[in-house]
Amino acid sequence: MDAEITLRVDGRPRQCTVDTRTTLLDTLREHLGVSAPKKGCDHGQCGSCTVLLDGRRVTTCLAFAVAQNGAEITTAEGLAGDGEHPMQRAFLDHDGFQCGFCTPGQICSAVGMVDEARAGWPSAVTPDVAGSVDIDDLDDAEIRERMSGNLCRCGAYVNIVSAIREAAR
Amino acid sequence: MTDLLRPHAVATPVERLDGPAKVTGTAPYAFDHAVPNPAYLHPLQAAVARGRVTDIDTRPAEELDGVLAVLTHRNAPRLASDEDAELAILQSDEVAFRGQFLGAVIAETPEIARQAASLVRITVDEQEHQVQLRADHRQLYVPEEVNPTFPTDTSQGDVDLAARDAAITVDERYTTAWYHNNPMEPHSTVALWQDATLTLYDSTQGAHPVRTAIAPVLGLDPEQVRVIAPHVGGGFGSKGTAHAHLILAALAARELPGHWVKFALTRQQMFSLAGYRTPTIQRVRLAADHEGRLSGIGVDAVEQTSRFKEFAEQTGIPARTMYAARNRRSTHRLAPLDVPVPSWMRAPGECPGMFGPEVAMDELATACGLDPIELRIRNEPHVDPESGKPFSSRNLIACLRDGAHRFGWDGRDPTPRGRRDGRWLVGTGVASSTYPVHYIPGSAATVRYLGEGRYRVEVSATDLGTGARTVLAQIAADALGVGVERIELGIGDTALPVATVAGGSSGTISWGSTIVEAARIFRHEYGDNPSEGDEAAGTTPENPAAERFAMRAFGAQFAEVRVHEDTGEVRVPRLLGVFAAGRIINPRTARSQLIGGMTMGLSMALHEESVLDPRFGHIVNHDFAEYHVAANADVGALDAHWIDEDDPHVNPLGAKGIGEIGIVGTAAAIVNAAYHATGVRVRELPVTLDKFLH
Amino acid sequence: MIPFDYQPAENAEGAVATVARAPEATFLGGGTNLVDHMKLGLARPSLLVDVTTLPLDRIETLPDGGVRIGAGVRNSDAAAHPTIRERYPALAEALLSGASGQLRNLATTGGNLLQRTRCVYFQDVTTPCNKREPGSGCSALGGYTRYHAILGASSDCVAVHPSDMAVAMAALDAVVQVTGPGGQRDIPVVDLHRLPGDQPHRDTVLSHGDLITAVDLPPAPASRHSRYRKVRDRASYAFALVSVAAALDIEDGDVRAARVAFGGVSHKPWRARRAEDVLVEGPPTESTFWDAAEAELSDAEPLRGNEFKVPLARNTLVSVLREIVSEQR
Structure with a gap:
């Protein structure tokens, strides 16, 4: 069963007809030619398909596109704008990737995560969830925990953490 | 090979040339290529471990709107060769392992293909299966050789007597x-069959090797197959050989000429169709005097292969070379099982094969009352113990000492369960690493002058995250005496000069030496002032020194492990590796490869285990929620260093491979540290919390 | 996945009526479990009614001092909410220990409660499973049991409920607000999920068409001194082997109220009443903690392969209680 939807993807309005079964990830990749989000597991278990959906980091493999009609989506490609986002520059400076497959998801996740920390959200390793949290509390342990939804099989975690640490400043 | 390349670009931390494309998500991986008229393939798989297909009812699938074709063994074309039994799919009704391809549905959309596949009714006459590896398996046999061509058994003196x-x-x-x-990128291929040629955008560790493997199966000349792989999302060995999905996609493409057939294995399917590392059971024997001097080393490895195709992991190899002892023995025995065929996984042989011996060395150190570093130093061989050849360079001791200094090893109290931080028991451990130098002949490169000081260098190498695209440009720049920005590099395409597989940590040294050779010929022919269009080609130069020397990289890994006294949770707050691997071409990407290997080693130590259910014959934890690879939070302060190592013999670059050594020894270092923390000796990976609870 | 119709809900009653009418219809929340299951062939709805369009995305303070969390509130918003963090820290901790940042941004309160077991056999349509196909058998018995039950299981099913959030809610006496075809009703979280018995296909006491609209947290002094501790195979992004939610109200050196629940051990969040009884009205000492754990776990029946969960549950409970007491000093 088909549905007509409109999305705003990386700043551009995009219309398409999708099968209701089509995930947001497949809509982006197979219908709209937006291949920055990657399919690593298709079950929300790896984070490679992460984008910013209305400003928040989400996996796109577990969302039906039809339920996201009207959403604003920013992928790693869109984050770059005409050049590169500071988070992307930090990943380059720190060699925060190897094969690059998880990288667009890592970067979207990192941008979303830093926003969450700025908004004062605690994490599972925040010593006192009842206390206030701000961006200065974002130490390595916090970054590691908050970025654990993005698997990297090449093992670039150490460099990802140092990249985010720098970009979050 | 004393005429080493003079480094300018080489040995500098050049930023990845494909970095901007990767961080913006614009680097195209196999499935990302925009193709007209795509069709989507979803496979049919066996749900039993052994049997015969008695019926396949494909009608409900064929009747679904949007289904383009359904392939099964009944209508699939005959393949031209069944020599590689893994690739000879859909040729009979036989089921040799659970998850095996029994067919495919190809449809206009992925949703329709998947739904249609679920409608196909497959009836199988199930037969009794054997899938469980046991040391006392009744059909254990002696393979003719172990991967790739090592002798199965070796023996010097008498280990029994020594013990x-x-x-x-x-x-x-x-x-x-x-x-x-x-690998994060599932095995994916996009195939077009048109005008008697097959074109594949493929996720592979070697465009040419894939072509060489599949062309004869499909009855094609290699020239009729084009494989394009500009970016590859990791492989770790699983994309080093051709797997059956390539043949399935090719058959589907042949069925639907003009359609680009898109096929990516699901994560779940990767657990039965893309290779894996065999489990190993290793009996390790060490015999020593009171001072820890080894008189005997024995490793007897039992591992599995599939019944339909043999793969023999070379688990006993590292013990043949690590330490001196007069009496030595290594053996390999295989159990033939009704399972998918094992294959390469990062450091086959060395990775599992250093686990047993390096934990055993720690046990010996404890038994002798010796520091484990001192024990290793005392058993340092002067020549390669089995071949008797000198090492081209061997700096294990330097790595151990440098690592000990950096890690703060000196003054370590060896007493187990002696340190705590709150409820955490704290310990430290060490293990050695090693990996052979695989310098593989058979690549070719061309150098063409583009004018204005620019060169085009082509070799069909693959960059699966290793940094090959960057380091090969560095090597070419130095070989041609220009800056890296003057090099335009072409890789990952069978339309380019042939290259060997990105495996065995062989890529940089083999392809790089080939580029150096092509550049040498170019400069010989055209001097320093070439004209636009001047071109020269070279092939991998022979290395006469290879016969005279044993060539290996070495390293030492140090771990701090914490085990929670109440819950048994295991953490690795610190992991340090120091390596001796010849000249480092690019310190930035090299460090990434080393820490990447160590991270995978940590993952192996703490988490990884494909859980077999012997009743069904498959891996039950077949996704990323259940098969745990290390997440970011599992990795603490992890770092890699290297010592300056000048090896004039290995190749014109003076470099050794670094893609795999990082994973070798990590698990042993962690297990040894866990023993130091708790007094509990774990000999069975992974080191999960239950091993500390009682 | 079979083709399905999609309808955004306009109001709760209408959504309930629509789903109640159609046996193959179901509600769609954040989708993080349902979409997963549709891909795996475990769920085959022909109609999805999207309830994220309903105004159930608020967290409000109730007149009695309790807090109401709308069923559509995303897990991340609930965990970040100052009132939740301050008054029910165990709940915030439980939410934060579940899944990943990305999934918490999608997953809803209602969906989290109703997520289904992660039993590997349940999730694999090629293996028998009584929960998925009643009467087909339980493959976990005699199979891979690391993530399976030690309490309250049956010979038909040994699966566990995977939620962290629900464990904290069970300990905190939360109450689920349900709108069904017959109107509205309240169900304590501890009574929402069932033990498997001989009907493991039924995870909860809800009927087809029932829609969770909110979860109410009662005011309770002990809740402020609550903790959630999750023990798992990875340091993050993994389901619990064992988890403990606990709250203690200590006055004048004695425990006035104790609330304890275990996760990862049963088909439902396991409220540990026996442990609570041991803890209450005495001083919070190490030996009482061990006695409490013993009282709760003496009936535990581990399976071959998950025996370690008994000492793990015991030790984790003691560890959490110790921590709560040290913080209150």
């Missing part, structure tokens, strides 16, 4: 688990 006469012995059984490579 009987030794003051101190260790004789233990160590096991490593069944592991899946799990």
Whole structure:
């Protein structure tokens, strides 16, 4: 069963007809030619398909596109704008990737995560969830925990953490 | 090979040339290529481990709107060769392992293909299966050789006698688990069959090797197959050989000429169709005097292969070379099972094969009352113990000492369970690493002058995250005496000059030496002032020194492990590696490869285990929620260093491979540290919390 | 996945009526479990009614001092909410220990409660499973049991409920607000999920068409001194082997109220009443903690392969209680 939807993807309005079964990830990749989000597991278990959906980091493999009609989506490609986002520059400076497959998801996740920390959200390793949290509390342990939804099989975690640490400043 | 390349670009931390494309998500991986008229393939798989297909009812699938074709063994074309039984799919009704391809549905959309596949009714006459590896398996056999061409068994002197006469012995059984490579990018291919040629955008560790493997199966000349792989999302060995999905996609493409057939294995399917590392059972024996001097080393490895195709992991190899001892023995025995065929996974042989011996060395150190670093130093061989050849360079001791200094090893109290931080028991451990130098002939490169000081260099190498695209440009720049920005590099395409597989940590040195050779010929022919269009080609130069020397990289890994006294949770707050691997071409990407290997080693130590259910014959934890690879939070302060190592013999670059050594020894260092923390000796990977609870 | 119709809900009653009418219809929340299951062939709805369009995305303070969390509130918003963090820290901790940042941004309160077991056999349509196909058998018995039950299981099913959030809610006496075809009703979280018995296909006491609209947290002094501790195979992004939610109200050196629940051990969040009884009205000492754990776990029936969960549950409970007491000093 088909549905007509409109999305705003990386700043551009995009219309398409999708099968209701089509995930947001497949809509982006197979219908709209937006291949920055990657399919690593298709079950929300790896984070490679992460984008910013209305400003928040989400996996796109577990969302039906039809339920996201009207959403604003920013992928790693869109984050770059005409050049590169500071988070992307930090990943380059720190060699925060190897094969690059998880990288667009890592970067979207990192941008979303830093926003969450700025908004004062605690994490599972925040010593006192009842206390206030701000961006200065974002130490390595916090970054590691908050970025654990993005698997990297090449093992670039150490460099990802140092990249985010720098970009979050 | 004393005429080493003079480094300018080489040995500098050049930023990845494909970095901007990767961080913006614009680097195209196989499935990302925009193709007109796509069709989507979803496979049919066996749900039993052994049997015969008696019926396949494909009608409900064929009747679905949007289905383009359904392939099964009944209508699939005959393949031209069944020599590689893994690739000879859909040729009979036989089921040799659970998850095996029994067919495919190709449809206009992925949703329709998947739904249609679920409608196909397959009836199988199930037969009794054997899938469980046991040391006492009744059909254990002696393979002719082990991967790739090592002797199966070696023996010098008499280990039994040495053990009987030794003051101190260790004789233990160590096991490593069944592991899946799990690159982040699933095995994907996009195939077009048109005008008697097959074009594949493929996720592979070698465009030419894939072509060489599949062309004869499909009855094609290699020239009729084009494989394009500009970016590859990791492989770790699982994309080093052709797997059956390539043939399935090719058959589907042949069925639907003009359609680009898109096929990516699901994560779940990767657990039965893309290779894996065999579990190993290792009996390790060490015999030593009171001072820890080894008189005997024995490793007897039992591992599995599939019944339909043999793969023999070379688990006993590292013990042949690590330490001196007059009496030595290594053996490999295989159990033939109704399972998918094992294959390469990062450092086959060395990775599992250093686990048992390096934990055993720690046990020996404890038994002798010796520091484990000192024990290793005392058993340093002067020449390669089995071949008797000198090492081209061997700096294990330097790595151990440098690492000990950086890690703060000196003054370590060896007493187990002696340190705590709150409820955490704290310990430290060490293990050695090693990996052979695989310098592989058979690549070719061309150098063409583009004018204005620019060169085009072509070799069909693959960059699966290793940094090949960057380091090969650095090597070419130095070989041609220009800056890196003057090099335009072409890789990852069978339309380019042939290259060997990105495997065995061989890529940079083999392809790089080939580029150096092509550049040498170019400069010989055209001098320093070439004209636009001047071109020269070279092939991988022979290395006469290879016969005279044993060539290996070495390293040492240090771990701090914490085990929670209440819950048994295991953490690795610190992991340090120091390596001696010849000249480092690019310190930035090299460090990434080393820490990447160590991170995968940590993952192997703490988490990874493909859990077989012997009743069904498949891996039950077949996704990323259940097969745990290390997440970011599992990795603490992890770092890699290297010592300056000048090796004039290995190749014109003076470099050794670094893609795999990082994973070798990590698990042993962690297990040894866990023992130091708790007094509990774990000999069975992974080191999960239950091993500390009682 | 079979083709399905999609409808955004306009109001709760209408959504309930629509789903109640159609046996193959179901509600769609954040989708993080349902979409997963549709891909795996475990769920085959022909109609999805999207309830994220309903105004159930608020967290409000109730007149009695309790807090109401709308069923559509995303897990991340609930965990970040100052009132939740301050008054019910165990709940915030439980939410934060579940899944990943990305999934918490999608997953809803209602969906989290209703997520289904992660039993590997349940999730694999090629293996028998009584929960998925009643009467087909339980493959976990005699199979891979690391993530399976030690309490309250049956010979038909040994699966566990995977939620962290629900464990904290069970300990905190939360109450689920349900709108069904017959109107509205309240169900304590501890009574929402069932033990498997001989009907493991039924995870909860809800009927087809029932829609969770909110979860109410009662005011309770002990809740402020609550903790959630999750023990798992990875340091993050993994389901619990064992988890403990606990709250203690200590006055004048004695425990006045104790609330304890275990996760990862049963088909439902396991409220540990026996442990609570041991803890209450005495001083919070190490030996009482061990006695409490023993009282709760003496009936535990581990399976071959998950025996370690008994000492793990015991030790984790003691560890959490110790921590709560040290913080209150």
